[in-house]
Amino acid sequence: MTSSPFVPGTSVRIDGAPGGQLAGLTFAAKDLFDVAGHPTGGSNPDWARQNPIPTRHAWAVQALLDAGCTLVGKTITDEVSLGILGENAFEGTPENPAAPGYVPGGSSSGSASAVAAGICDTALGTDTGGSVRVPASFCGLFGIRPTHGRLDLSGMLPQAPTSDTTGWFARDAATFARVSAVLLQEPIAPALPTRLVVATDAFGFADPATRDVLQPMLDRLKRIIPDWREDILAPPGLTTWSRAQRTLQPVEAWETFRPWVERDNPRFAFNVARGLVLGATMPEAERGRAALVRREARGRMAHLLPPGTVLALPTTPFPAPRTGLPLPELEAIRAAINVLCAFGGLAGHPQVSMPGAVCDGRPVGLSLLAARGADALLVATAVALANESETA
Template sequence: MTDEIGAFVPGPRVHIEGRAGGPLSGLTFAAKDLFAVAGVPTGGGNHDWPTGRPIPDKHSWAVQTLLDAGATLIGKTITDEVSLGILGENAFDGTPKNVAAPGRVPGGSSSGSAAAVAAGICDTALGTDTGGSVRVPSSFCGLHGIRPTHGRVDVTGMLPQAPTSDTTGWFARDAETFARVSAVMLGEEIPSKLPSKLIVAVDAFGFADADTAEALQPMVRKLAALIGSSGEEIMAPQGLSVWARAQRSLQPAEAYATFRSWLDERNPRFAFSVAKALVTGSMIPESDKVWANLMRQEVRGRMKYLLPEGTILCLPTTPFPAPKVGLPLSVLDPLRDRITCLCAQGGLAGFPQVNLPGATTVDGLPVGLSIIGPRGSDATLVAVARAMEKAAG
């Protein structure tokens, strides 16, 4: 199978048949190059990462679970270097093409996985989400994507970045495939019962670009009609930027701790933006980390208050559609900061979040609407995604 969009890691393509007769038989999937596949080096998006490391002798939990369910693995996909990126541009392996928004980034760090699904090369794909790496490419590529409840899905065999925020996630083009894969990964049937209340995060909509917020309004109205009861709330009373600052204090510090010994021993090559993130992580004062951990507790308390059982919250997944490929760092850095303002609650609170596709800006660029539910309500969010697609006809 050809890779005309540059979604897969260079070299021979991995192909492993799924178990015959499983619930996902007939489906194909790809795995972000952070997931162990037996007999294949884990590249991590950085050509120095595999050096001196043993080749995995067994599959990661996520890969094995999909294979056991009958899905066939067709390759490993490009990721931002050691998952330290949100836009999907990789200095070593290139930028996968976003067929949903030509000339635009696919979003990262699960860039190849999202791009491959969007292009129809595979039915579903594994990604990871620490600061938004499934949610953002889902929005930019017009896909269903999930960041599960933190700790819900086994991450054995997945290359870590910041463990208190890391999760495994997955993508699909249509809600029915998304539900089939989610049932397997979550280990439970997708219910028919929907939540009874919707909250619209007005501060998040106010923070998004005007054309993005406007493009999402028909989906918000459809969601409200589906749920039957809706209201408005401020999600982050301290400020979305304050939540983002807490995530930017905790995540880089953890990432530096994760990779510190490798940096010391190997002095690996990085793109400047990735090196900058690690250097920043190494310099975060203990006082900032103490403050950020306290803010994490506040965020968790706020989300628990907003989301009792039977309630979901919606917000723009990203504040704008996919930026153009190849923008200068001086332009990209503020964009990354704005994305974090709408994604920080994922890593801080660990509540499940699903991106719903279906909206485009006046320029025809995809933007996603996110729904967040209480911890453990992952399958219910998937049920909402399925109901939304059926309502659309």
């Protein structure tokens, strides 16, 4: 079933500070962010009941309020962020306004749905293994996974701390830049990258139809960054990197939620429980191998992305799948999506997903990565590409 993007039975509105640089804008917050006086539920039936109500706002919520942005609600997520498609067995699946009948992407599903529907101007999400990038692609939005460790994550429910980030969405480039300047605490200057790398292995992994519809966006990107070349993102294979992230992330998730699980025996949907069991039973040898792959991935991406360089790839290998697919089909879909998202958690580089392509009537995003700390450069490039699209 599809539902409203907001957590059922909740009503949250907090006016932003008057006169701030985001005055007049509204935002929603994924139900992993603390809002003082309101439960943080994680879209799980037991988390809020078994954990205290927060007494202060999460850092990201407070930053937007201080900048004048008004909070209008808390949004549904995959249970405690353990999902990538946005389907929630307890609170429902938020509608994908850009592709009704198809998943919105997760775990920041409700936040993406609310922005895509025009209910709010921007929304907070989290991204550990793709949870902002995927819904941005599926719902036709701008979305960012910032440099890992750059933002203050206080008041944000963790999953896998070595991969967790706060991210956000917007429908248009101008709003995306305004919000990014506040949360990155850095002006979005009009400077552009000097070099572009096109990840041939990532484009090769995407479905042919997705590659075809992203090509015009890539061509426009080449016009604004004429110095470009093709290269391999992951010489050992994207699936090797993906396997490493799918080892490390569940292990950390189990370590995060283990005290709660062992104390309270909470309820989970089958697929969420299965993921936690996977993390709990991961062999130590597999963890060690994955840690070495992470080290390799970080070295490779640092080599590919010196200052002034951006790398382009499809955000997802295909547009949004239908809602309500059987579990065996969903497992294969999740695995394929992870192949194009794993390096976010492995290496921690910033990534922006940009809208502008439609495949079989559904959006699909083009992504840019840059050197660690070059988040503002990515946002500026996204704005430039959007302007190029308007004048092309």
